[in-house]
Amino acid sequence: MNNLSTFAARELLLVPEQVMRKDGCASGQAVVVRDGRFVRVGPAAQVRAEFPQLRPVELPQRLLMPGLIDAHTHLTQALGKALAFGEPSEIFRRIWVPMEQTLRPEAAYVSAKLAALEALRGGFTTVVDAGTRSEEGLDGIARAAHEVGVRCVLGLTCNDIGHPAGDDAYPQLVKRAEQHLAQYEHDALVHPSLAISIPEVGSDRMLARVSALVREAGRIFQTHANEHLVAVERSLVARGLRPIELLAACDALHPSTLLAHATLLTPSELALLQRQGGAIAYNPVASAWKGNAVLDALQLQAQGVPFALGTDGTRYDAFRLLDAAESAQRYTYGIDRGDSSCGAGWTWLDHGTHRGAVACGLGAVTGAIEEGLAADFLLLDLDVPELAPSWDLSWEVVRLADRSQVEAVFVNGQLRLWQGWPTDWDARALLAQVRAIAREDIARAPIQRVHPTADEHRRRHAG
Structure with a gap:
């Protein structure tokens, strides 16, 4: 599979196993991303011929779908x-x-x-x-x-x-x-x-x-x-x-x-x-x-x-x-x-x-793998037991897919997450900051809870 450097180029020609379009998932498609937008979406052979200067990024067993x-x-x-x-x-x-x-x-x-x-x-x-x-x-x-x-x-x-x-x-x-x-x-x-x-x-x-x-x-x-x-x-x-x-x-x-x-x-x-x-x-x-x-x-x-x-x-x-x-x-x-x-x-x-x-007022901005829209998309790993064999991929995404299959997340054409973690900032440091800050701020808040925590509820139930 490709690594991070594969996706660093300003212009990308992506050839995934499947592309999720408005009318469903289709094989044999290719997608060109340039300056944060989809500039070409169409049959792979045709797109390759139109962009001979680009080296295709082959994405076997991957679904390219809208975020x-x-x-x-x-x-x-x-x-x-x-x-x-x-x-x-x-x-x-x-x-x-x-x-x-x-x-x-x-x-x-x-x-x-x-x-x-x-x-x-x-x-x-x-x-x-x-x-x-x-x-x-x-x-x-x-x-x-x-x-x-x-x-x-x-x-x-x-x-x-x-x-x-x-x-x-x-x-x-x-x-x-x-x-x-x-x-x-x-x-x-x-x-x-x-x-x-x-x-x-x-x-x-x-x-x-x-x-x-x-x-x-x-x-x-x-x-x-x-x-x-x-x-x-x-x-x-x-x-x-x-x-x-x-x-x-x-x-x-x-x-x-x-x-x-x-x-x-x-x-x-x-x-x-x-x-x-x-x-x-x-x-x-x-x-x-x-x-x-x-x-x-x-x-x-x-x-x-x-x-x-x-x-x-x-x-x-x-x-x-x-x-x-x-x-x-x-x-x-x-x-x-x-x-x-x-x-x-x-x-x-x-x-x-x-x-x-x-x-949400963003129909002209995002939401689909379509030319002219912002390149906000996911690469989903299809090579998992849950999707083998695949008979109805769109419905399978609803019922069987999960976020562990999200290999890459792109927003505005930029790779923001790779295998669940950011590519350009330290998320672990954020989690440490969250733990340090949250308890102090939450403790100061005049929150009124009606229901106990799960463990306390168990103790009360047992009693």
């Missing part, structure tokens, strides 16, 4: 991820808000860098951060994304209701939002976005203004909507409307809106999405770990509502996410309906890659 998109995550929560295990639904109030607000700038940066590394190791080349509650954390996330080399949609939180600045919050946040969009307008890896954590913590005018700003800038607006029963009820009490209805009333529901979760989706709200636009970040692992419901993703697909797959920061493993999406659909809807296919495998691949990129 996956994590459509919803919280990068500054990585230092406390296991603290939420076993907790009832609205953990953000008792764990994430107190923790993130306590993080020092260095801790927020280290957390984001750890999460970005986990994402690349798991097969994600793009992460969509929904906005941190750390006042100093935004610059740290951008810095971490650049250092690790992950593509990042970076949300700036613009909650004005309950803001310490009171009536002055609105103009301050609008100014900061405009600066955020301008700061990263031409960034190669960081794509600016605006966010309001949940619709009921944004005033009507803030929801409308933030929404207008992203539409003007060609970016996306992010918010959590209809995730938990209590959130829907809180919105009804505070504003007389369910969260998605509130967004529609404030002109904040449109094709540039990305709703996280939307598990409690009514038929009328689905009709609103069809009529006014909007995409959904579907988080099946979050539903399993702390949710009140599971979204019917195939209904979204049938009705033409764009959706992508997200982790919600639960675990950064793209292949387990694909499997979780299919499994959640089957357990919740497929078994009762006699649907043994539940998306036929390709549904989850598509919404984890090119269709997911469209939902």
